[in-house]
Amino acid sequence: MKLGHQDPTTEVRGLCLDPLIYNSKEERTMISDLDLIQARNQLSAPEQVALEDLENQEWLESLEYVLRSAGKDRVGGLLELLERYALRQGVRLPHRLQTPYINTIPREQEGAYPGNLELERRIAQLVRWNLAVMVTRANKHADGIGGHIATYASTAEIMEVGFNHFFRGPEAGLDRDMVFFQGHGAPGIYARAFLEGRLSEDDLERFRRELAPGGGLSSYPHPWLMPHFWEFPTVSMGLGPIQAIYQARFIRYLENRGLKPKSSSKVWAILGDGETDEPETVGALRLAAREELDNLVFIVNANLQRLDGPVRGNSKIIQELERFFRGAGWNVIKVVWGSRWDDLLARDQEGALIERFERLTDGESQRYAAYGGAELRKRFFDTPALKKLVEDLSDEELTELTLDRGGHDLKKLYAAFKAASEHVGSPTVILARSIKGYGLGPTTQAKNVAHQIKKLGEEDLLESRSFLQIPLSDEQVRALSYYHPGPESPEVRYLKERRAALGGSIPQRKVRAQALETPGSELFEEFYKGSEGREISTTMAFVRMLTKLLRDPKVGKYIVPIVPDEARTFGMEALISSVGIYSPQGQLYEPVDAGTLTAYKESKSGQLLEEGITEAGAMSSFIAAGTAYAHWGIPTIPFYIFYSMFGQQRVGDLFWAAGDQRTRGFLLGATAGRTTLQGEGLQHNDGNSHVLALTVPNLEAYDPAYAYELAVIVEDGLKRMFAKGEDIFYYITLMNENYPQPPMPEPREQVREGILKGLYLFQRSDLKRPKLRVQLLGSGAILNEALKAAQLLAEFGVAADVWSAPSYKRLYLDAIETARHNRLHPEAPRKPYVRQVLEETEGPIIAATDYLKALPELIAGHLDRPVHSLGTDGFGRSETREALRDFFEVDAKHIAQAALAALHQEGKLELKNLQAAIRKLGVDTDREAPHLR
Ligand SMILES: Cc1ncc(C[n+]2csc(CCOP(=O)(O)OP(=O)(O)O)c2C)c(N)n1
């Protein structure tokens, strides 16, 4: 391009610039690179600067021409072209994941606001007031009862935009949205439900007093406690975001598999900026981008503070998150500044403000929100250009500026929500900058203590009453009055109309599922029959059972098998080819094993969720599939099979959250048992999970020894959860030890009942004229050791009856319930089941498990005689099964020895006979206990 006519360049042109800029392409290519470089190097420093200015101008003019004549997309295309060209020439461009610290959507593109701004602002203020009063009153009545004021105060406008314009409620049917509310923002949700008329003043008075007559409001979102209100437990930081991702993904799974018509429903998750530190919050972002979940929106309430203080005092959390989310493939919308800052930005021709934003830290921002305009003038507007920008603004106006953050600007928030909901091809995160404790007075607003303030003092209440414009007298404020403008007030009518238009109130939990006809005994018959001598593991039996269930005409399509990259470990590879791995893209390649019977198959309608190595993700899928009965009225039945040590031990809090939200389904802890999994060692050998399973109240836990036990448990579990609609879920351990699976003993009905209750007689000793008798209890693979021990004991003339104990948890729950009954009703005492069945028997009770000794100890206090417990306390080892069982003293010889020692303690066996038996059995009595080693 010829620029000769442009005057400012003539001075520098005088020298040897001609070859650099005045030649046509043909001429230029005739000049060597060396000449060009030399020519440029000969320029003086000012000439170099002038030349660069000239180049800048030339490029910008060209760009502007294209922008004006061909539009933004063309500019984008050109920049891409340039980037590719530059890359080919070896130019390494910086990775640009971060944009300037300004709003992503400029003012010109905000569009008109579809609602009543004034009313919505007012509603936000009313909610702030009532939530602050509710928490303050609760703590006045019961000091230390707690609650959070500052969080929802920072998010009130975000919530108004969602509630009035986006979040669709249950009556929207399959177009309903799922909303994950910030857990400790619950007081604001209650306060808004109060305006809406869903909760009364009485209800608010019982915040955090759930045991009050008539029930109270739970501290945080807990579907277990408020089953018609809350849907998603979110207060354990990070669990909300990861669950939101997998719920959004599961919606697509249901649609792609034809279980649910396609709908426009969205998943919204509102989360804290501090919460983004949790690995669960950010750990599954890539899945959401990879599967193009544009039905998912995160809204980070970036109030720049967490519990103790600033989230990133020295930098900017929004910028950090922008880089992170964009790097993970998300669409990022920043809502940093409010409208007042737009005026300043428009006046700032030099770009001084944008430059200053780069220097701003979050710690500094917090000071301005806390101390107002004078502080802002003094510290923020710190260059002559910046000072000039605000010279005609008063300190009061500057204070308004400190409060003018994007997260409190309805118009800007609306534009962001709208852009997010219309965005196609990837999930969106809205990063909204807000103020913690906004409007709640000087002690709270933006202070480091904001999070912990549970009671507003009188001064603060009076001040926030005025700031929030609540029409209450000083007297009423001192009396801690709520303020409801009345059901016919414009505010209440407006918010109710908006909710009616958007499908009804939220949060609201409605169970839609119909009862399912679950498979009867025919499907399970082959397992009741046993393996006819074939040596198989319970894992193999389970895989066979799952395969049959998948083919069942009634429930087959609802089965959702889930694995975290362990299908081959559990011998499930055949499922990969039979039902296929769910992949929204289908399969874009020919698998390396194409043509074989077990070819790797990915498919859009694939049924298997192959989650990769993420137990937290797989557990979130389990929750999504196990709650679809309620959310969608689709009774999907998850079977999540995992390495048992990486279950509760790894993601126990998600088990807890699954229980809270009434998830239904089966969790299978495979390769289970501290001594049954050989070779893998300390990290893998699980002797813990059944103890951990005790903690979740609605989790049924079983450690079946045989295929028929497993079949009874699964058959009954399906019925209880999906036919009767019980809000329980199952944890079942599966082993990889192969042994013949015996047929179910007779009478079957009695055995079935015993399995489900946790204990039944497997084999009565047929020893003729025994000298002594013992009762041996075994669970899981250790039952076989108990059976071998019975043979050893026979050699000493001791008859041993062998019991299978598939669930100590069941026995324990029944026992403690009975004990309680007996405490409270001494006139009508009962016997716990475990005592009913063991009381009639004779001889000491020895119970052996592959888990901690604590498990059999659970029943010890509920019997007429002691329980001698053998278990696997201690760190595991990599060894053979045999060596492990010897080490942990749960093999046949140790069980037999324990039985003989117990007989001796009861005075039924002489010491010398016991000592001789110990020698004969080969038990080493001098080694250190395994739990100390
Ligand atoms: C797993 C977990 N750890 C700790 C807490 C305790 N806790 C509750 S709120 C909070 C701070 C939250 O900060 P942020 O996410 O920024 O939310 P904000 O209140 O600022 O909106 C903490 C540490 C928790 N609820 N869950």
Ligand SMILES: [Mg+2]
């Ligand atoms: Mg925060």
